[in-house]
Amino acid sequence: MVVIRLAxxxxxxxxxxxxxxxxxRNRRDGRFIERVGYYNPIASGAEKSLVVNTExxxxxxxxxxxxxxxxxxxxKQAAKAAA
Numbered sequence: 001m002v003v004i005r006l007a008x009x010x011x012x013x014x015x016x017x018x019x020x021x022x023x024x025r026n027r028r029d030g031r032f033i034e035r036v037g038y039y040n041p042i043a044s045g046a047e048k049s050l051v052v053n054t055e056x057x058x059x060x061x062x063x064x065x066x067x068x069x070x071x072x073x074x075x076k077q078a079a080k081a082a083a
Contacts, residue, residue, distance in 0.1 A: 004036060004060055005068040016040050019052060019071055021060045036060070039074055052078050 003024045010016030017039040020032035036056050043049035052075060061067070067075065 002033065002060065002063070002065040003068060004057065004065050004071050006039065006070055007032060014042065019074070021056075021065055024066075034060075050074060050078050050081075 001024045002021055004019065004021050005028070006017040007020045007022070007029050008015060008017055009029070018032075018035050019037040019039060021034045021036055022030070022032035026032070034056065037050070037052035040047065040049050057075065
């Protein structure tokens, strides 16, 4: 099954997450199919903390991909901010 989830990057104490479409059997930071966006929880100033390609996200959801609870929350948050 394809799942859209966060893959952690960044340094120690400086998290950065890629939002990726990946096979659910792969490791969290392992191989993925496509990068759909990113989330930077410690963004400051003019930096964007959340970027999501909504077209690709909709494509994956249409083809049966499941959102992880955290990604679902972030997407909902991004939609609220855009409106």
